[in-house]
Amino acid sequence: MAEGETIARAAGVELALVCPQCVQARGEEQPLVRAAPQGPAAGWRCPGCGQAYGRSAGGAPVLLLPGTAGAAASGPVPADPAAYYERARTREQYLALHYPPPDADPLAALLGPHAPPLAERYPLAVPALWRAAREPAGERRAPEQPGDATSAAPLAAAALDAGAACGRLSFELAREYGLVFGLDRSLGLIDAALAVQADGVARYERVIEGELTEAVEVALELEPAVRGRVRFVVGDALALPFPAGSFALVLALNLLDRVGEPRRLLAELARVTAPGGMLLVGSPYTWLEEFTPRPHWLGGLRDERGQARRGAQAVREALGAGWSLVREDELLFFIPHHARSGQLGRTHVQSFRRQR
Numbered sequence: 314m315a316e317g318e319t320i321a322r323a324a325g326v327e328l329a330l331v332c333p334q335c336v337q338a339r340g341e342e343q344p345l346v347r348a349a350p351q352g353p354a355a356g357w358r359c360p361g362c363g364q365a366y367g368r369s370a371g372g373a374p375v376l377l378l379p380g381t382a383g384a385a386a387s388g389p390v391p392a393d394p395a396a397y398y399e400r401a402r403t404r405e406q407y408l409a410l411h412y413p414p415p416d417a418d419p420l421a422a423l424l425g426p427h428a429p430p431l432a433e434r435y436p437l438a439v440p441a442l443w444r445a446a447r448e449p450a451g452e453r454r455a456p457e458q459p460g461d462a463t464s465a466a467p468l469a470a471a472a473l474d475a476g477a478a479c480g481r482l483s484f485e486l487a488r489e490y491g492l493v494f495g496l497d498r499s500l501g502l503i504d505a506a507l508a509v510q511a512d513g514v515a516r517y518e519r520v521i522e523g524e525l526t527e528a529v530e531v532a533l534e535l536e537p538a539v540r541g542r543v544r545f546v547v548g549d550a551l552a553l554p555f556p557a558g559s560f561a562l563v564l565a566l567n568l569l570d571r572v573g574e575p576r577r578l579l580a581e582l583a584r585v586t587a588p589g590g591m592l593l594v595g596s597p598y599t600w601l602e603e604f605t606p607r608p609h610w611l612g613g614l615r616d617e618r619g620q621a622r623r624g625a626q627a628v629r630e631a632l633g634a635g636w637s638l639v640r641e642d643e644l645l646f647f648i649p650h651h652a653r654s655g656q657l658g659r660t661h662v663q664s665f666r667r668q669r
């Protein structure tokens with residue numbers, strides 16, 4: 314790699330960030346270089362097409378395709394406060410979803426003993442899903458040692474959390490993978506993830522009622538070295554800034570029905586998954602025109618012959634030959650809105666292995 318290229322390194326794993334514009338336009342993987350590392354114009358630049366990329370207030374690279382909303386040529390990129398995932402209220406809700414207080418489960422406050430335990434819900438239940446997918450029954454060895462290069466999750470491999478929001482699963486991945494990218498299109502959510510990364514503590518305001526809130530602090534219990542294996546990037550999962558075949562594990566949970574072009578998302582996720590690697594795609598299939606124009610819905614409607622189209626099958630068909638479905642799981646999530654209300658949903662997770 315040439316000097317000055319933006320290479321992420323952790324635990325012996327290396328990965329170059331590449332220009333998303335060059336990948337999309339010409340299929341070229343041009344590693345980005347730092348531009349003016351200090352000062353107001355600090356950012357990244359593509360030596361191939363000359364495109365400059367800015368950074369979030371927290372310092373994350375903002376690698377959005379030029380011309381798309383939120384993209385900026387250099388320096389700090391302002392967030393659009395009207396965008397749903399940039400709203401302060403949305404950010405607090407996602408922090409509450411990702412970092413629930415272990416001793417004050419908000420769903421248990423509503424359902425009492427009927428609430429499924431935190432450990433069985435999103436996000437805490439997800440690592441067990443990727444482990445089970447990686448090592449299907451019969452092949453499983455116990456107990457898995459992080460850092461054991463012979464284990465199925467070698468620390469010498471990279472993982473991607475696409476649509477990472479405020480980063481909980483990126484940190485969980487870093488317990489097992491040497492280099493983890495948490496990518497999201499929201500500047501505010503990525504900066505919230507960076508704030509957690511700084512000292513391993515999530516801080517947010519829990520809404521009690523109306524404008525009444527109380528401060529919550531949840532410690533991740535993750536050593537600085539492990540947190541340091543995560544790199545947060547503001548980017549578009551439809552135009553990923555990574556070379557093909559970069560990741561041994563790719564997660565895309567609750568993202569499919571929030572992007573404008575779900576098929577393009579699946580193609581991008583497939584592109585960056587390494588041969589033999591795993592791809593976990595999870596969705597409650599909540600198709601809404603606010604996020605996905607109806608012609609791009611993968612499911613939830615009838616085709617021209619009147620046949621019902623379902624999202625789960627469309628995901629399998631879109632990935633197609635070369636991918637095997639290893640397992641399917643159901644994952645409950647609860648996003649607290651205030652002390653007496655919230656959104657309860659069930660994500661359907663399909664785990665695929667890319668054939669070699």
Ligand SMILES: C[S@@+](CC[C@H](N)C(=O)[O-])C[C@H]1O[C@@H](n2cnc3c(N)ncnc32)[C@H](O)[C@@H]1O
Pocket residue numbers: 398410475476477478479496497498499502548549550551565566567568571572573
């Ligand atoms: C429903 S949330 C799910 C977040 C997280 N994966 C989870 O399950 O808690 C959808 C996330 O996808 C992000 N997002 C939406 N469109 C995106 C895109 N094109 N590229 C990357 N992230 C996107 C949003 O900013 C938001 O954080």
